[in-house]
Amino acid sequence: MHFIVCIKQVPEGTEVEIDEEKGILKREGVESKLNVYDAYALEAAVSLKETYGGKVTVLSMGPLQASEVIKEAYTLGADDGYLLSDRKFAGADTLATSYALAEAIRRLPPADVIFCGMQTTDGDTAQVGPGIAELLELPHASYVAKIQGIEDQSIELEADMGDGIEELRIELPCLLTVTKELNQPRLPSYRLKKATENREVQIWDSKRLEGANFAYFGLDGSPTQVERIFPPPKAETKELWQGDAEELSRKFYAKLKELKYL
Numbered sequence: 587m588h589f590i591v592c593i594k595q596v597p598e599g600t601e602v603e604i605d606e607e608k609g610i611l612k613r614e615g616v617e618s619k620l621n622v623y624d625a626y627a628l629e630a631a632v633s634l635k636e637t638y639g640g641k642v643t644v645l646s647m648g649p650l651q652a653s654e655v656i657k658e659a660y661t662l663g664a665d666d667g668y669l670l671s672d673r674k675f676a677g678a679d680t681l682a683t684s685y686a687l688a689e690a691i692r693r694l695p696p697a698d699v700i701f702c703g704m705q706t707t708d709g710d711t712a713q714v715g716p717g718i719a720e721l722l723e724l725p726h727a728s729y730v731a732k733i734q735g736i737e738d739q740s741i742e743l744e745a746d747m748g749d750g751i752e753e754l755r756i757e758l759p760c761l762l763t764v765t766k767e768l769n770q771p772r773l774p775s776y777r778l779k780k781a782t783e784n785r786e787v788q789i790w791d792s793k794r795l796e797g798a799n800f801a802y803f804g805l806d807g808s809p810t811q812v813e814r815i816f817p818p819p820k821a822e823t824k825e826l827w828q829g830d831a832e833e834l835s836r837k838f839y840a841k842l843k844e845l846k847y848l
């Protein structure tokens with residue numbers, strides 16, 4: 587079986603620097619790490635490989651420094667890694683990101699299951715997984731919290747819908763986005779670290795996606811544009827109100843008027 591896992595490098599910590607002029611996150615030179623949900627997606631793929639055989643390919647899009655998360659994935663059991671890196675891919679919104687990743691997946695050996703994290707800790711939209719599935723016309727499930735197993739070319743799983751659990755059987759090939767309830771990611775292995783230290787990351791520029799519609803890549807291919815991006819102002823003062831609902835709503839109304847929101 588072939589499992590593909592989409593992994594993204596995200597800024598470390600919560601203090602993200604923002605380029606207010608360009609409306610983008612400052613990624614260059616910022617301490618980065620593997621998006622936490624993608625570690626759960628990778629663990630799911632590696633465990634399935636251990637049970638059913640096959641291989642795990644990881645795929646990322648980002649600046650060259652994102653190859654670090656692919657190298658990390660090798661120490662966690664991934665076999666191959668590809669990084670889409672080109673100025674043409676830069677500034678992509680979620681649709682253009684999904685398009686580039688989907689076009690790369692079309693050019694890889696056919697996958698049985700494509701895994702994504704349920705969301706990232708920077709963009710945080712949870713749109714890319716379903717976006718890739720729609721572009722590839724694959725069945726998909728989001729918020730997968732349990733995988734029962736693979737049988738007869740289909741996968742049985744449970745998805746956490748917030749107010750209930752949905753039991754599903756989905757035909758392969760398919761795409762799944764996963765939650766943190768799915769498993770416990772393993773720690774990087776020293777043995778794999780040594781064994782994979784010379785393993786290459788395949789860097790693909792836009793030319794490797796020949797045949798795709800280049801107008802759909804990057805900033806030009808993004809139907810949404812960020813008008814303004816800024817860190818929310820830190821609240822200097824805090825007031826603690828106590829009272830019954832009526833009293834508190836009166837107080838709240840008066841405050842909104844005082845601040846000229848009403």
Ligand SMILES: Cc1cc2nc3c(=O)[nH]c(=O)nc-3n(C[C@H](O)[C@H](O)[C@H](O)COP(=O)(O)OP(=O)(O)OC[C@H]3O[C@@H](n4cnc5c(N)ncnc54)[C@H](O)[C@@H]3O)c2cc1C
Binds near residue numbers: 624647679705712
């Ligand atoms: C309206 C809008 C405009 C934007 N404009 C810009 C911009 O101008 N410049 C800019 O730098 N960013 C921009 N972004 C951010 C950019 O769209 C996101 O970084 C990117 O599309 C991924 O979205 P996300 O982080 O919300 O992923 P989510 O949808 O939350 O991610 C879900 C999963 O998809 C996979 N995934 C997501 N991104 C990648 C990736 N790059 N490689 C591999 N797997 C991935 C991972 O498995 C991840 O767990 C914009 C976002 C929006 C919503």
